[in-house]
Amino acid sequence: MxxxxxxxxxxxxxxxxxxxxxxxxxxxxxxxxxFMCIEIMLSGVNLxxxxxxxxxxxxxxxxxxxxxxTVAAAEVxxxxxxILTIFRSRxxxxxxxxxxxxx
Amino acid sequence: xxxxLLITIVKILVVFGVYLTMVAYLSLVxxxxxxxxxxxxxxxxxxxxxxxxxxxxxxxxxxxxxxIPHYVNRPVYLLAPLVALVPAFITMAVIxxxxxxxxFGRDIPLVIANVNIGFLYIFALTSMGVYxxxxxxxxxxxxxxxxxGLRASAQMISYELSLGLAAVGVLIVAGSLRLPDIVAAxxxxxxxxxxxxxxxxxxxxxxxxxxxRLPFDLPEAEPELxxxxxxxxxxxxxxxxxxxxxxxxxTASAVVVSLYLGGWQVPYLEQAGLPxxxxxxxxxxxxxxxxxxxxxFFVWVRWTLPRFRYDQLMRLGWKITLPLAxxxxxxxxxxxxxxxx
Amino acid sequence: xFVILAVILVGASxxxxxxxxxxxxxxxxxxxxxxxAGQFVLLQAQIxxxxxxxxxAGAIMVLFLFVVMLLNVRDRQAPEAKLRWQKLFGLIxxxxxxxxxxxxxxxxxxxxxxGEFTPQRLAELGNAQVFGKLLFTDFLFLFEATSVLLLVAMxxxxxxxxxxxxxxxxxxxxxxSRAD
Numbered sequence: 001m002x003x004x005x006x007x008x009x010x011x012x013x014x015x016x017x018x019x020x021x022x023x024x025x026x027x028x029x030x031x032x033x034x035f036m037c038i039e040i041m042l043s044g045v046n047l048x049x050x051x052x053x054x055x056x057x058x059x060x061x062x063x064x065x066x067x068x069x070t071v072a073a074a075e076v077x078x079x080x081x082x083i084l085t086i087f088r089s090r091x092x093x094x095x096x097x098x099x100x101x102x103x
Numbered sequence: 104x105x106x107x108l109l110i111t112i113v114k115i116l117v118v119f120g121v122y123l124t125m126v127a128y129l130s131l132v133x134x135x136x137x138x139x140x141x142x143x144x145x146x147x148x149x150x151x152x153x154x155x156x157x158x159x160x161x162x163x164x165x166x167x168x169x170x171i172p173h174y175v176n177r178p179v180y181l182l183a184p185l186v187a188l189v190p191a192f193i194t195m196a197v198i199x200x201x202x203x204x205x206x207f208g209r210d211i212p213l214v215i216a217n218v219n220i221g222f223l224y225i226f227a228l229t230s231m232g233v234y235x236x237x238x239x240x241x242x243x244x245x246x247x248x249x250x251x252g253l254r255a256s257a258q259m260i261s262y263e264l265s266l267g268l269a270a271v272g273v274l275i276v277a278g279s280l281r282l283p284d285i286v287a288a289x290x291x292x293x294x295x296x297x298x299x300x301x302x303x304x305x306x307x308x309x310x311x312x313x314x315x316r317l318p319f320d321l322p323e324a325e326p327e328l329x330x331x332x333x334x335x336x337x338x339x340x341x342x343x344x345x346x347x348x349x350x351x352x353x354t355a356s357a358v359v360v361s362l363y364l365g366g367w368q369v370p371y372l373e374q375a376g377l378p379x380x381x382x383x384x385x386x387x388x389x390x391x392x393x394x395x396x397x398x399x400f401f402v403w404v405r406w407t408l409p410r411f412r413y414d415q416l417m418r419l420g421w422k423i424t425l426p427l428a429x430x431x432x433x434x435x436x437x438x439x440x441x442x443x444x
Numbered sequence: 445x446f447v448i449l450a451v452i453l454v455g456a457s458x459x460x461x462x463x464x465x466x467x468x469x470x471x472x473x474x475x476x477x478x479x480x481a482g483q484f485v486l487l488q489a490q491i492x493x494x495x496x497x498x499x500x501a502g503a504i505m506v507l508f509l510f511v512v513m514l515l516n517v518r519d520r521q522a523p524e525a526k527l528r529w530q531k532l533f534g535l536i537x538x539x540x541x542x543x544x545x546x547x548x549x550x551x552x553x554x555x556x557x558x559g560e561f562t563p564q565r566l567a568e569l570g571n572a573q574v575f576g577k578l579l580f581t582d583f584l585f586l587f588e589a590t591s592v593l594l595l596v597a598m599x600x601x602x603x604x605x606x607x608x609x610x611x612x613x614x615x616x617x618x619x620x621s622r623a624d
Contacts, residue, residue: 005446005486012546013450013483017457017476019542024461026534032466032512036473039504040457043480046496054487059578062492066579069499070590074597076504080511081604087515179471220572223494230502234474237506241467241513249513256510260503280572 010051018044029094031083035076042072114215115196122195122353127157129349133402140406164342172243179242184336184343187235190228191350197221198357199283201367201387213367213387214283221282222274225358226267229313233259235347236315240332251332254413255315261420262312262319268428269305272435273362286366294365298438302431303363305424310359312420314351316401318408319416356397364393445486452479466512470505477501491572 021044024037046065053061131146131153138145147153171180201213218224233256240252273295274280277288289295296303312319336344360366367390377385411419456476463469477500484493579587 009446010483010487013453015542015545016454018545019538020454020457020461022541023534023538026538027461027531030466032508032515033460033469036460036466036469036508039473039500040460040476043477043500047480047483050484050487050489050492053489059574062489062575063578063583065489065492066495066575067586067590069495070594073499073504074594076507077597077601078604080507081601084511084515084605179467218490220490220494223491223498223572227494227497227502230498230506233502233506234509237509237513238471241509253510253513256506260506263502 007051007055011048014044014048014051016044017041017047020044031086031094035079035083039072039076042068111215114213118195118200118215119192122192122350125353126346126349127161129353129398130160130345131156132398133349133405136399136402137406140403161342164339167338169338169340174244176242176244179238181340183235183239183242184340184347185235186238187232187347188343188350190232190235191347191354194225194228194354195357197224197282198354198361199286199366200357200390201383212283213383217281217283220280222270222280222285225282226263226270229266230263232313232351235344236332239336239344243332243334243336245334247334248332251334255332258315258319258416258420259313261417262309262424265305265420265424265428266309266313268425269302269309269431270362271428272299272302272431275432275435275439282361282366286361286368289365290368294368295363296365299363299431299435301427301434305428305431306363307359308419308424310355311401311404312416314355314401315348316352317405318411320410352398352401353394356394356401359397360390360393364397366390446483449479449482449486452476453483467509470508470512473508474501474505477505489571491575 018041021037021039021041024040025034028034028037046068049061049064049068051061053059053065134156135145135147135153145153146156149155149159171177196215197218199212199214199217236255236259237252240248240250240255243249273285276295276298277285279285279288311317332344367386369386369389453476456472456479459472460469460476463472477496481493481496481501484490484496
């Protein structure tokens with residue numbers, strides 16, 4: 001490929017994706033969708049990790065991606081379990097209805 | 104540059120053509136073999152030995168009424184058969200079906216794409232194959248389909264672990280993620296089938312579960328779920344699921360042959376002094392034959408073993424094959440350390 | 445290629461937020477992840493791209509879809525009166541955040557010292573090989589730590605998702621009345 005995409009394009013794209021994730025977390029009420037938006041935010045960050053890794057000629061970014069991915073997997077497992085228990089006790093996954101400290 | 108591109112296109116066309124033909128004839132083979140096993144005759148009316156039966160089946164599917172129930176979730180319902188079919192097709196791109204073919208003064212590598220992570224590519228696509236079944240199950244809005252879809256997703260995730268861990272043994276021995284390298288590491292009699300019988304058996308079990316074949320075809324268990332995830336599908340869309348099953352089988356056989364049965368290698372054929380062109384053609388033939396044997400094995404097992412119960416399936420997956428697969432990793436490590444390979 | 449994949453990524457992410465049905469959200473998220481994997485391939489991080497498809501699109505999203513389908517939540521028209529301003533504020537804050545990040549990032553990026561893994565060298569050694577070697581040498585401790593993290597998460601998820609508390613032989617009445 002003759003034309004290489006400059007680093008800043010990747011960073012802007014990453015910022016856009018991250019912001020979409022933030023918007024989703026703030027706007028949506030469904031706990032499952034909020035969870036997905038957190039994944040979008042992580043993806044945005046991952047993109048800039050990999051872009052930096054490419055442009056700095058360093059593997060650290062890719063290693064970091066690996067750890068982010070592992071943490072995301074762990075987080076999803078626990079988070080979905082929490083959502084499942086919430087759904088069982090309230091029959092809803094609307095975060096506005098989860099406002100009691102004692103179930 | 105242009106000739107390279109041309110060669111790649113020709114390779115894709117040839118592989119795709121052979122692949123589709125084999126998928127079509129696999130349905131015939133299955134019916135004939137099942138008939139043979141059950142002491143029947145099977146379809147033998149259309150053409151000699153029923154050889155035109157797949158054509159007749161295809162025509163029949165095309166002319167059936169395409170019924171879309173009004174209660175389905177339309178976009179997802181239409182998407183699902185495609186999602187089921189495509190991963191099986193594009194997995195073939197990384198499977199080496201021969202060494203190099205010396206033709207017109209060039210050595211043409213007989214693999215469509217020799218990517219350095221071919222092995223992981225296969226697994227990534229396998230994991231995408233789940234979606235076809237899950238989406239079909241959900242979008243049909245029918246309880247049979249939904250249960251079938253949920254079963255399929257749980258089953259395929261569970262067995263993907265065993266599949267991957269069993270194959271790690273092969274990777275340790277070959278020391279590469281490139282499939283041609285993995286095949287090359289099994290030269291002579293050092294097929295992984297002999298070197299790692301445990302890994303081979305686990306991989307085979309997991310492959311049966313991944314392709315939803317009996318004895319693991321719970322997602323479409325007809326006595327309890329009518330048709331499972333494809334209950335609500337008809338005509339060409341059903342045909343696509345049907346094809347997806349056989350395409351998956353074919354791809355899975357090719358993967359098993361590449362990883363464990365030495366790929367295109369014939370032991371000691373290189374020393375027989377054949378002309379290079381003949382040699383590589385013989386190797387391609389050997390690959391096709393091995394895949395054929397694997398496919399026969401698939402069919403044979405289907406008509407021999409009864410179906411598992413769901414809890415038995417999960418217990419086998421998590422409590423037996425998974426620990427054994429991890430054990431196999433240690434064993435492969437020992438093989439390498441003890442310099443047996 | 446970059447532009448096509450970027451459009452897929454952004455469009456699919458937007459649809460995740462915009463869709464009412466969580467199943468559609470999950471599907472678009474899968475599409476977004478695939479777009480992102482494509483970007484990784486363009487950045488010559490093939491192993492990362494495959495891991496992205498394998499773990500995010502293949503495993504995490506199947507889990508998501510599984511739970512979404514299991515709960516089969518209908519997005520009811522929730523009474524929004526309580527938090528009427530939240531959407532507006534959320535949107536404004538997001539745009540401000542995006543503006544801040546974009547201004548910081550879009551200008552001249554000054555890179556630090558460059559590492560040893562130039563694209564040519566990576567292509568020579570193989571992305572996966574380098575990745576694996578680093579992971580099991582320089583980052584070995586972190587690697588082991590994540591394995592412990594995963595174990596904890598696994599146990600935690602199982603404890604949370606149990607139908608009855610640990611140790612109870614018979615389900616307590618409160619739980620059994622809601623059991624489905």
